[in-house]
Amino acid sequence: VSHAHADGGYASRRTACEAGARILGVPMLRDxxxxxxxxxxxxxxxxxxRRVRHVVTENQRVLDTVRLLRHEGPSAIGALLDASHASMRDDFEISTPELDLATDVARAHGAIGARMTGGGFGGCVIALVPVDAVAT
Structure with a gap:
């Protein structure tokens, strides 16, 4: 899906995140x-x-993904990929109907998890798929 950045969506999200950090009394949302x-x-x-919740929960998902990859392997991170996509769709509002459909179709056909990737407002989807489901 082609990226569509003309409406200033990135700037408004950055502004919201900076305002959230300021109101919460922290230098950055990573805190x-x-x-x-x-x-x-x-x-x-x-x-x-919702913008703040996306960033905070996404940061936690990254930490959880690293831990799971180290201790349980790739098959353990599907739910985190799915939650990441849902958060980008619902809280950060940077997904598109095409990307949502692609993640849904990937999961319906055997993906362990799927999420949009790239900058949002278009882009592409990654899907974690067991080797025996790749052809499907």
Whole structure:
């Protein structure tokens, strides 16, 4: 799917994230934990909260993915890929119908997990697929 950046979507998301960090009293959202999200919900408007929640939960998913890859292997990260896509779709709102369809179709045909990748507002999907399901 071709990227469509003309509407300033990146700038508005960056602005929301910077505002969220400022309101939460941290220099960067990497300093916010999942446990801080209940407090954030009470301080932030809905859109800013969802942008912040995406970044915070995505940071945690990355850490969880590294841990799972080291200890359990690739087959253990499917749910994290799926959650990442859902967060980009619902909280950060950078997916597209085509990317959502591609992730759904990949999972329906044997993928362990799938998510959009790239900058959002278009791009492509990656899918983690068992070797015996590649042809499907």
């Amino acid at each position: 916010v934990t999942v446990a801080d999200l209940d407090r954030a919900r009470t301080l932030l408007d809905d859109v800013t909260f």
